[in-house]
Amino acid sequence: MSSIKVIAPGLFSTIQDLGRLNYQQYGMPVSGSMDHFAHKIANLLVGNAEDEALIEMTILGGQFEFKADVLVAITGANMSPMINGQLEVGMWRSVRIKKGDRLTFGPAHNGCRTYLAIAGGYEIENTLESKSTYTRGSLGGYKGRTFKKEDEIKLKTHKLKLENLEGRFVRAEHIPTYTSELELNVVLGPQEEAFTAKGIADFFSETFKITNEFDRMGYRLEGKKIEHVNSADIISDGIVSGAVQIPAHGNPIIMLSDCQTTGGYTKIAHVITVDLSKLAQAKAGDVIKFKALDIEEAHQLHRESAEKYEIIKAELDQFQLAPERNMKLKLMHKVFNVKVNEIKTKPL
Missing domain, CATH: 2.40.100.10 (Cyclophilin-like)
Structure with a gap:
């Protein structure tokens, strides 16, 4: 079974889904991701159900090594994600990661929490009908705690064609701006x-x-x-x-x-x-x-938010980014290195 290995855990990284909803009457907190919008969109970008468990990182992100080819999406706060310390990873889009690659995160430039979803999801057992980590109770998630160095999180076997999902993206107008x-x-x-x-x-x-x-x-x-x-x-x-x-x-x-x-x-x-x-x-x-x-x-605001969410979902199935191309642009006797992403319309 494929997995990802924790090279560095970050400040506070856990597994979260959308929460443990049926146990408050017994004194059990809901837990779950803090930013439900970023959580849901990350999952949709890689073809998962919106409530699939993913990794939530706080303030300072971790470093992960991949034991298989996967498709990932990163949403929320910008923690400068990089592949092998060289290639910047676009956020709010689905991106292919190859076996052996390392995905690294730094401190959050804006916002506070970043979400890492993987196509198929993480192999985490349900505890009281949820995969969410409640660290105060050492319950759920990965061993009921935040990640530690050398942890290895198993991945589910996905049945999706990654090429059909790679290049999904959220248009800039729908991406939240985090301010102080x-x-x-x-x-x-x-x-x-x-x-x-x-x-x-x-x-x-x-x-x-x-x-x-x-x-x-x-x-x-x-x-x-x-x-x-x-x-x-x-x-x-x-x-x-x-x-x-x-x-x-x-x-x-x-x-x-x-x-x-x-x-x-x-x-x-x-x-x-x-x-x-x-x-x-x-x-x-x-x-x-x-x-x-x-x-x-x-x-009314809740209805408007739900309508916007449905628009984003529909657009994910309509548009796709072609593989990124590196080009040189000559302007006023100066040469600039530029990255070009072509937007393709998917056939209906």
């Missing part, structure tokens, strides 16, 4: 009555900075303290990804993929689903501002 200043849409509640009018006004008018305490469980923010009417404590109730807790110290905490299933702090708002992928690419030092929406507006 984010506006996040939120729906107020469910404990908005626990905050003073000034506290709610400050939450929406002030900016907050992500602290160094940020991970897959949640992001701690710092800024203007949000006032409570009385106590920050409540009888514990359910928590989902995107919930914005305000403990007694007044600084918001945004809960994310590995968050606990219940909590006893007041929640002032919830980040809408559409914006969670954008939030997943934020990092320490980035600045957040919150914008209030009602539930109907949130639903």
Whole structure:
């Protein structure tokens, strides 16, 4: 069976699918990839189901050696992927990797998390109906943990014709731009009555900075303290990804993929689903501002996002990049080395 070998693991690299959805009632976090949009697109580019497990890398990517010819797609943050330290790998497209090649990643130039999908997927057992890694519980993924040097991850045997999938790409207008200043849409509640009018006004008018305490469980923010009417404590109730807790110290905490299933702090708002992928690419030092929406507006943005996703899926089956060609361009007595990608329309 083919595999990839971990030469260097990166800062925090794990196997993730779209989450462990049926076990929150038992206290088990959902986990799964932080950026669902980048995750789904990476899989579609190589012909996988959108929920297939892949590799998620954070801040600093790893180095991998391939034991077979494969087709890969890299999405999310740009970590300068290179083949054998010489050939740049295009992102948001499907690319052939040959047996023996090494694929290397560096630090993220923008964003925070990068996704590596392989045609056919990784050979990972389901744990509680998911392949996602929950590191705090040493559960799922590859041995329940982040990658280590010399790990070897087996690959599934794929039945796809790689030449029919090679060269798939996402048009530039659909590729997210990751910035250090984010506006996040939120729906107020469910404990908005626990905050003073000034506290709610400050939450929406002030900016907050992500602290160094940020991970897959949640992001701690710092800024203007949000006032409570009385106590920050409540009888514990359910928590989902995107919930914005305000403990007694007044600084918001945004809960994310590995968050606990219940909590006893007041929640002032919830980040809408559409914006969670954008939030997943934020990092320490980035600045957040919150914008209030009602539930109907949130639903409309969700519908628009779903429509855009369907357009991207349709375009993947319509257009294909021809193999890259290296050419020399002479201009004003100067010679430039250029790379040319011809776009071909696939037959219907």
